[in-house]
Amino acid sequence: MGKKASTFTNMTLTLFVITVVAGxxxxxxxxxxxxxxxxxxxxxTTNALNDVLPEFNNSPIDDMWKLKTEVVKDxxxxxxxxxxxxxxxxxxxxxxxxxxxxxxxxxxxxxxxxSIINIRVLEQKETPGLGxxxxxxxxxxxxRDKNPATFNLKVKKDKGEVDAITGATITTRAYSEAVQLxxxxxxxxxxxxxxxx
Amino acid sequence: MEYILIIIAxxxxxxxxxSQFLGICPFLGVSNKLSTSVGMSGAVLFVMTIATxxxxxxxxxxxxxxxxxxxxxxxxxxxxxxxxQMVEIILKKVSPALYQALGVFLPLITTNCAVLGVxxxxxxxxxxxxxxAVVFAIANAIGFALAIxxxxxxxxxxxxxxxxxxxxxxxxxxxVAGLLSLAFLGFAGLV
Amino acid sequence: xxxxxxxxxxxxxxxxxxxPVFVMLLGMCPVLGxxxxxxxxxxxxxxxLFVLLMSNIVVSIIKSQVPAKVRIPAFxxxxxxxxxxxxxxxxxxxxxxxxxxxxFIPLIVVNCLILGRAEAFASKNNLLSSIIDAxxxxxxxxxxxxxxxxxxxLLGSGSLFDFRFVSEDASTLILFILPPGAFIALAYLxxxxxKVTAKMT
Numbered sequence: 001m002g003k004k005a006s007t008f009t010n011m012t013l014t015l016f017v018i019t020v021v022a023g024x025x026x027x028x029x030x031x032x033x034x035x036x037x038x039x040x041x042x043x044x045t046t047n048a049l050n051d052v053l054p055e056f057n058n059s060p061i062d063d064m065w066k067l068k069t070e071v072v073k074d075x076x077x078x079x080x081x082x083x084x085x086x087x088x089x090x091x092x093x094x095x096x097x098x099x100x101x102x103x104x105x106x107x108x109x110x111x112x113x114x115s116i117i118n119i120r121v122l123e124q125k126e127t128p129g130l131g132x133x134x135x136x137x138x139x140x141x142x143x144r145d146k147n148p149a150t151f152n153l154k155v156k157k158d159k160g161e162v163d164a165i166t167g168a169t170i171t172t173r174a175y176s177e178a179v180q181l182x183x184x185x186x187x188x189x190x191x192x193x194x195x196x197x
Numbered sequence: 198m199e200y201i202l203i204i205i206a207x208x209x210x211x212x213x214x215x216s217q218f219l220g221i222c223p224f225l226g227v228s229n230k231l232s233t234s235v236g237m238s239g240a241v242l243f244v245m246t247i248a249t250x251x252x253x254x255x256x257x258x259x260x261x262x263x264x265x266x267x268x269x270x271x272x273x274x275x276x277x278x279x280x281x282q283m284v285e286i287i288l289k290k291v292s293p294a295l296y297q298a299l300g301v302f303l304p305l306i307t308t309n310c311a312v313l314g315v316x317x318x319x320x321x322x323x324x325x326x327x328x329x330a331v332v333f334a335i336a337n338a339i340g341f342a343l344a345i346x347x348x349x350x351x352x353x354x355x356x357x358x359x360x361x362x363x364x365x366x367x368x369x370x371x372x373v374a375g376l377l378s379l380a381f382l383g384f385a386g387l388v
Numbered sequence: 389x390x391x392x393x394x395x396x397x398x399x400x401x402x403x404x405x406x407x408p409v410f411v412m413l414l415g416m417c418p419v420l421g422x423x424x425x426x427x428x429x430x431x432x433x434x435x436x437l438f439v440l441l442m443s444n445i446v447v448s449i450i451k452s453q454v455p456a457k458v459r460i461p462a463f464x465x466x467x468x469x470x471x472x473x474x475x476x477x478x479x480x481x482x483x484x485x486x487x488x489x490x491x492f493i494p495l496i497v498v499n500c501l502i503l504g505r506a507e508a509f510a511s512k513n514n515l516l517s518s519i520i521d522a523x524x525x526x527x528x529x530x531x532x533x534x535x536x537x538x539x540x541x542l543l544g545s546g547s548l549f550d551f552r553f554v555s556e557d558a559s560t561l562i563l564f565i566l567p568p569g570a571f572i573a574l575a576y577l578x579x580x581x582x583k584v585t586a587k588m589t
Contacts, residue, residue: 006457014454018462022271022469029473030267036480044483100385127385128424129545129562136556216567218421222500225413267476270494271468278464307464310417310498317491363583367413368575375571382568 049079052109052118053089056081060091067185076185087112093122094182098174101125104134106175108182115147119179131171139165148183200332203322207336209384213311214344215377220311224345225370227302234349238342240302242335244284245312248277249334252316253327273316278307311341348377395520402524404588408501409532410581415499418492419533420570426549429537431485432492433530435478439470440502440529441522447510448518463506464497471496501529532577540564540573 042061049060060079067076077093089112095105104124109117121135133139142163153176154160155169164172213219220241228234252273260266285303288296306312315337319330351373360369408414415436423429446466454462475493478486486493496502505525510518541547544565546554554560563569 006455010455011458015458015462015465018465022465023268026267026271026469026472029476033476033480037476040480040483127562128565129560133556138556218417218567218570219495221416221420222414225416267472270472270475270497271465273494274464274468274497275461278461308498308500308503310495313498314417314491314495317494363579368579368582371571371575371578375568375575378571379563379568382566 048107048120048122049081049091051120052091052107053079053081054111054117056083056088058082058085067189069181069185076181078185078189081109089117090186092182092185094178094185095123096174096178096181098170098177099124099126100131100168100170100174101127104171104174104178106178106182108179110183110186113147114149114183114186115145116143116179116183117145119143126168126171130165131168133165133168134171134175143179148180153177153180153183200329203329203332204336204339207333208340208343209381212340212344212381212384213315213337214341215374215381217314219314220309220341223302223305223309223311224341224348224374225367227305228345228349229352231346231349231353233302234345235342236298237302237305238338238345240299240306241309241311241341242338243299244277244281244303244306245315245338245341246331246334247284248273248280248312249316249319249330250327251280252276253319253325253330256320257327269317269320273313277312277316281307311337344377344381348374351377395517398517399520399524402521402526403528403531404585406525407528407532407581408525409529409536410578412501414501414504415529417495418499419536420567420574422489422492423533423537423540423570424544424565425488425541426534426538428485428488429533429535430530431482432489433526433533435474435489435493436496436499436501436529437523437526439467439474439496440505440526441519442470443467443502443506444510444518444522445515447506448513448515451511459511460503460507463503463511467502467506468497501525536570536574536577539577540569543573544569 079091081089105122152160155164
C-alpha cells in the first residue's frame with residue numbers, strides 16, 4: 001500500500017489540510033443549523049406558553065420582562081398574555097434550588113385574579129420514577145384553579161394543603177416553593193408592564 | 198464552603214463513574230489489580246486537572262469571543278490528545294520515577310471519556326470561574342479514584358470466589374459495579 | 389463468489405461474534421449512560437452508527453495519503469468533525485433527543501469503538517469492506533443499546549417506546565432506570581447473550 005512517508009512536511013501538510021477541510025465544513029453546517037436551533041429553542045418556550053395560558057393574540061415572548069430577586073439566582077421571567085391589549089393572564093418562570101438534586105424550574109400560568117391555570121416543568125434533575133412525577137397530570141391537577149391566596153401551597157406534612165408525591169416530599173416541597181415564588185412575584189408586579197420596568 | 202460542596206457533590210453524590218457513567222472503559226478495563234488502578238487514578242488526576250484548566254481558558258478567551266463555540270468538541274479533544282503526549286514527554290525527562298508509575302496509562306487516557314466529559318461539564322458550572330473549574334476537575338478525579346480503587350479491591354477478592362459458569366468474567370463485574378452504584382445512591386440528596 | 393461470502397461474514401461479525409458491547413466491551417459509557425429508555429438507546433445507536441459509518445468511509449478513502457505517524461490525530465479530527473455535525477443537526481431538528489442524550493453526544497468522539505474501527509479496520513481495508521464493517525458494528529451496537537434500553541424501560545417505568553403498559557402511578561422497579569440498574573441489567577443481558585450465542589456456534 002502506497003503510504004506516504006512520515007516526513008515532517010508530509011505530516012504537517014496532511015494535518016493542516018484535514019483541519020482546514022474540517023473547519024470549513026463545520027463552519028458551513030453551523031451556518032445552516034443556526035436558524036433552526038434558535039427556532040427550536042423559541043418553540044419550547046412557545047409550547048410551554050400555549051400550555052399554561054388561555055388563548056392570547058399578543059406575542060408574550062416579545063413582551064416578556066425579567067426581574068432579579070434575592071430568593072433565587074436565576075432571574076425571573078414574566079410573560080404577559082393579552083387579547084387586544086387586555087391582560088388575560090401571566091406566565092411566570094420561577095425556580096427553586098431545593099430539589100432533591102438541585103434546580104427545579106417551572107412555568108406557572110395565572111389568571112388575572114391570581115388563580116393557577118396550569119404548570120409546566122421546564123428543567124429538573126429529580127430521581128427518575130419518583131421526583132419526575134411532578135410532570136404527571138395527577139400531581140398537577142391538585143394545583144389547577146386554586147388561588148394561592150386561599151390555598152396553602154405547603155405540603156400537608158408542613159400543615160399545608162398539597163399532597164406530596166410518595167417518596168418525593170423534598171421534590172414536592174421545592175416545586176411548591178417555586179409556585180409560591182411565582183405567585184408572590186405576580187402579586188408584587190400586578191400592575192406593572194414591560195415599559196415601566 | 199462552596200468549594201467543599203462541589204467536592205462532596207463530585208466525589209460522592211454525582212460520582213463520575215457510578216452515577217454519571219463517565220470513564221467506564223478504564224473502570225472495567227484496568228481494575229483487575231489494585232496497583233494498576235492506583236496508577237490509573239494518578240494519571241487521570243494529572244491529566245484531568247491540566248486538561249480542564251487549559252480547555253476552560255481556551256473556551257472562555259478564544260472560542261467564545263470569536264463566536265466559535267461549535268468547535269468545542271473538536272478543540273477539546275485535540276487539546277487533550279496533545280496534552281497527553283506532552284505530559285508523557287515531560288514526565289519522561291523530569292521525573293522518570295513518576296513516568297515509570299504512570300507511563301503505560303497515559304496513552305489510554307486520550308479515549309477516557311471522563312477527561313473530555315469533565316472538561317465539558319466544567320463549562321456548565323454555576324457562576325463558573327477558573328478556580329471553580331479546577332476544583333471541580335480535581336474532585337471528579339478523586340471520585341474516579343475512589344470508585345476504581347474500591348472496585349478493584351473487590352475484584353481481587355472475587356477472583357478466589359466460586360462462581361456459576363455463566364457469571365464469570367464480565368457479568369459478575371457488572372453486578373459488583375451495580376451494587377457499588379447502589380451504595381453511592383445513598384449519598385443522593387446530601388448536598 | 390468468495391468475495392460475497394466474505395462480506396456477509398464481515399457484516400455479521402459486528403452483530404454477533406464481535407458484538408461491540410457484549411463481546412468487546414467498547415463504548416460502554418453511552419451504553420450505560422443513556423439507556424434509561426428504549427428510544428434514547430435507539431437515538432444514541434443511530435448517532436453512533438452515523439459517525440462510525442462516515443469516519444470509516446473517509447478514513448478508508450484517505451488512508452494512503454496519511455503518513456503513519458500522524459494517523460491517530462488525523463482520525464480524531466475526522467471523527468470529532470462528524471460528531472460536531474451530529475450535535476448541531478440534533479439540536480436543530482430533534483431538540484428533544486438532544487436534551488435527553490446531553491453530554492453523551494460530544495462524548496461520541498471518545499467512544500473507543502469508532503477510533504478502534506478506524507484504526508483496526510478502515511485504515512487497512514477498501515471502501516466497500518469498510519462500509520460493511522461500519523454497518524455491522526453500528527447495528528450491533530444499536531441492537532445492544534435498544535435491548536438494554538427496552539429492558540430497563542419495561543422494568544423501571546412499565547412502558548416501551550413511551551407506550552405505557554401500567555398506569556402512571558403504578559409501582560414499578562424504579563431501580564432499573566436509576567444508575568445501578570444500568571449495570572445490573574447489562575450484567576444479565578450479557579449472560580443471556582453469551583448463552584444464546586454459545587448455542588448458535
